[in-house]
Amino acid sequence: MRIIGKGAALAAGVSMLALSATQLAAGTVTWWSPNFHAPRAAELVEQFHAEHPEITIEIEVTTSDGLPQRVLTAMQSGAAPDIIDVQHGWVAGYALNNLVIALDDIISDEDDFIPAALEYVRVDGQTYAMPFRVEGLAVIFNRGHFEEAGLDPDNPPETWDAFVEAAQALTGDGRYGFAITGGGEFGNTIFRSLPFVWMNGGNFISEDGTQAIVNQPEAVEAVKFYTDMLVEHGVSPASTLQNDGTANRRLFIAEAVSMYQAGQFDLASIAAENPDIELGVMKIPYPEGAETAAILGGWSFVIPTGARNPDDAKVFVEWMSRPENMGVYTDTFPARTSAMEMERFQDPALSVFGEMLPHTRPVPSHPAWVQIMQAYFDGVQRILIGEQDAQAAMDDAAEDIQALLDQH
Amino acid sequence: MTRISPGLLFALPALIVLTMLVAYPIMYTALLSVTDQQGNLVGLQNFQRVMQARTTPVAFYNTLVWVGGSVVLQVVLGTATAILLNEKFAGRAIVRSIAVIPWVIPGIVGALTWAWMFHTEFGIINYMLTAPGIVDEPVGWLVSRNTVMPAMIAINVWKLFPFVAIMVLAGLQAIPKDLYEAARVDGAGFWDEVWHVTLPQVRPVIVAVTLLLVIWALNHITTIFAITRGGPANSTLITPIQIFRLAFESVQFHQAAALSVMFFAATMVIVAVYIKVLSAKEEKSL
Numbered sequence: 001m002r003i004i005g006k007g008a009a010l011a012a013g014v015s016m017l018a019l020s021a022t023q024l025a026a027g028t029v030t031w032w033s034p035n036f037h038a039p040r041a042a043e044l045v046e047q048f049h050a051e052h053p054e055i056t057i058e059i060e061v062t063t064s065d066g067l068p069q070r071v072l073t074a075m076q077s078g079a080a081p082d083i084i085d086v087q088h089g090w091v092a093g094y095a096l097n098n099l100v101i102a103l104d105d106i107i108s109d110e111d112d113f114i115p116a117a118l119e120y121v122r123v124d125g126q127t128y129a130m131p132f133r134v135e136g137l138a139v140i141f142n143r144g145h146f147e148e149a150g151l152d153p154d155n156p157p158e159t160w161d162a163f164v165e166a167a168q169a170l171t172g173d174g175r176y177g178f179a180i181t182g183g184g185e186f187g188n189t190i191f192r193s194l195p196f197v198w199m200n201g202g203n204f205i206s207e208d209g210t211q212a213i214v215n216q217p218e219a220v221e222a223v224k225f226y227t228d229m230l231v232e233h234g235v236s237p238a239s240t241l242q243n244d245g246t247a248n249r250r251l252f253i254a255e256a257v258s259m260y261q262a263g264q265f266d267l268a269s270i271a272a273e274n275p276d277i278e279l280g281v282m283k284i285p286y287p288e289g290a291e292t293a294a295i296l297g298g299w300s301f302v303i304p305t306g307a308r309n310p311d312d313a314k315v316f317v318e319w320m321s322r323p324e325n326m327g328v329y330t331d332t333f334p335a336r337t338s339a340m341e342m343e344r345f346q347d348p349a350l351s352v353f354g355e356m357l358p359h360t361r362p363v364p365s366h367p368a369w370v371q372i373m374q375a376y377f378d379g380v381q382r383i384l385i386g387e388q389d390a391q392a393a394m395d396d397a398a399e400d401i402q403a404l405l406d407q408h
Numbered sequence: 409m410t411r412i413s414p415g416l417l418f419a420l421p422a423l424i425v426l427t428m429l430v431a432y433p434i435m436y437t438a439l440l441s442v443t444d445q446q447g448n449l450v451g452l453q454n455f456q457r458v459m460q461a462r463t464t465p466v467a468f469y470n471t472l473v474w475v476g477g478s479v480v481l482q483v484v485l486g487t488a489t490a491i492l493l494n495e496k497f498a499g500r501a502i503v504r505s506i507a508v509i510p511w512v513i514p515g516i517v518g519a520l521t522w523a524w525m526f527h528t529e530f531g532i533i534n535y536m537l538t539a540p541g542i543v544d545e546p547v548g549w550l551v552s553r554n555t556v557m558p559a560m561i562a563i564n565v566w567k568l569f570p571f572v573a574i575m576v577l578a579g580l581q582a583i584p585k586d587l588y589e590a591a592r593v594d595g596a597g598f599w600d601e602v603w604h605v606t607l608p609q610v611r612p613v614i615v616a617v618t619l620l621l622v623i624w625a626l627n628h629i630t631t632i633f634a635i636t637r638g639g640p641a642n643s644t645l646i647t648p649i650q651i652f653r654l655a656f657e658s659v660q661f662h663q664a665a666a667l668s669v670m671f672f673a674a675t676m677v678i679v680a681v682y683i684k685v686l687s688a689k690e691e692k693s694l
Binding site: 068069072093097182183184185186237238239240241242250251254256368370371374378381382384385387396400403407 | 445457460461462463523527528529530545546548550551552553636637639640641642643653656657658659660
């Protein structure tokens, strides 16, 4: 009897605890949204509250600088929010370390999503994030400079050879034809050079993730094409090794550079800071007989394993994934094709960026991908600094990458 | 029942805080360094992998250059500034205030400002050199192996020499005037005074400050990470940045822990040797 009594009291206590826990958690969802998404986030949350008065979304605004470290620390420490905006490329790492939960049950119309976006966030057949924003780079150019150099801005170069010729024609008098990146955070250079490797039929690592193939002829040729912009042709500024995407934009705004690879988010800031520039956009050049390519970039929602309120978080993420809401929230393009029909994506300035989307691919997913990128980037810098040629640098990079692959 | 000494009781709160904030992280790092992600003991595997990486010896060498270059120049320039500021001249108070500005500027602000000043195309340093024709072509300060580490060291010296100057200046003002008077009676000039009176008198200050500077330079991340992130081609990669990269960019916490343990050991050896050598000298000079 005494034992039963104790058990009952214990059970009552436990259920009360459980009850108070659910009451505490019920209704509140903490959402980390980066500053550039935040204004639209607030707008959408207001609508959501009207439709779902039982759930309260609390937005915490993050900044993109140092965000990967912050997200990782929060997830590892177990004090994570319920929803986080992260870049597609980070998701596989979280999934492999069991830091985020699968969201397959709230992805309704799979075929509506851009395939590369879903492929990005899938590990072992399960989907660990809800992609909402997609984008690819293109080449932005100064139409005025084209005319001065005797080039036709309505027919920008398409192949590698024609592109180099145009870049050389544009270079001179303190002006550079085509700025590549070689500094800053290494992702800048990966996004701008890996597509050239892809177009040429190469890659960093083999499909099955066991072999480093970055020193194969296809890859080396592409790396040489990229780095030759500085080393051989001198059409990229002397400061290339310290320039990231932002620095190149500044050089373009200062009219010191005539062409550079950028995303559509650069269009507005160029127009605002130097309205005199007549902007043109072209596809990223490709080798004769091949197709253009770009890395699919963008953002997804994840729900951390340590989220206190995953159920309500799922309700909100599902709501946000509807075309009409996703189309409002994204800064660039939405991850669903049906949302692409919205008015704001019909701007002619965006058309080339839109044309690039079908050519985008996800970066390979591998547990050591960040270190692989670092090894490759070190190689690119050794070429740009003039220490090694493309083959030697990529041979060293392949050796480093192979060592990383063998560890997994 | 034995009574706990009241002294220990008074010290206990501080000890608990210290244990939690210092001892626990150190022990946990040591534990991480010999385990894998599943928590299995893997012996020295993490250490082996870190040692095999091409960047590890490079970073180690760069760290030596960085620490050596920074500390020597900081001490020399700081001490010289202190001696200068100890002399009486008009406007001394203003000069003393201006001298500490680099030290009070937040590290990240200083670093980003310098990054733009050193920029090949936009930088004011290249502008000042090319405009009057001192050099024909802009110098690629941060894009060439020969200039990038000296540039980083220069920034670090600029940042911390005021600290040395203030500490040494305080030491200088504690030197009794009669020592100088006695030296002058013996016919000593300015340099004799500096060499035989001033420097021996402020030696303990310089010794302590140097130790601090060594530790700070070994731990430093801000300046280099904000400007070059260890590049180009790892020419400014120092071990603390390599640890940061491993842990927070590559998510290899266990390898990062292994490297931290080795770095910690090396630092302890350097500090121990430094203290040992200096205390031996002190005894000899007494």
